[in-house]
Amino acid sequence: MRLPRLLVLTDRTQCAGPLVETVAAAVAAGARAVLLREKDLPAAARESLAASLSGILSPVGGTLLVAGTAHLAARDPFPAMRPPVLGRSCHDAAEVAAARAEGCDYVTVSPVFPTASKPGYGPALGPAGLGALVADAPPVFALGGIRPTDVRACRAAGAYGVAVMGGVMRDPGSVADYVDALEEAKP
Structure with a gap:
C-alpha cells in the first residue's frame, strides 16, 4: 500500500470541536491518511472512535492507522502479528536504523521544527538534520512544527511527505494548503 504524502495525526486536546468532526473536515479538505493517537482513551472508546474515523475515510479511499498497532x-x-502497514516514530539515527531493520513501511521523524507538541525530544532537527536521517530510512514523514511553507524544504531534504497534528487539529481546512504545497513540491 502506498500512503498519501500527508499524514494527519489526531489530538483531541487541540481540536476546536469534536475530534470526529475535525477529522471529517480534514478529509473534506483532502486528507487521505489519518493516524489515530488518543492512547489515553479506554480500549472500547478508542475502538469506537476508530470505527467512526474509518467510516469517514472509507468513502474517499483513505487509510486509518492506529497508534500502538499500525x-x-x-x-x-x-508486534507479534504484523499489520499490513507498519510505521514507527523516530527521533534520531539509531531509531531510524532500527525501524529500517524491522522492515517498517514508513517512519515519522521529529521534531523537524520547534513545536510545543513534542517537548523533551531535543532540539529541532531542521531540514539539514532531517536530510541526514532520510538517506537509509524507510519513507519518512517529517513531523513537528510543519507549516505549509515548510513542505518544500522537507521534501527537498528527502522526506516522502509530511505529518501534521496541531495545525490541522486547530484548523482542519488547512489540509488544503498542505495538499497544495505537496503538489507544488513534487520532485
Missing part, C-alpha cells in the same frame, strides 16, 4: 512509538515492542 504505528509504534520509538520504544514500543515489535
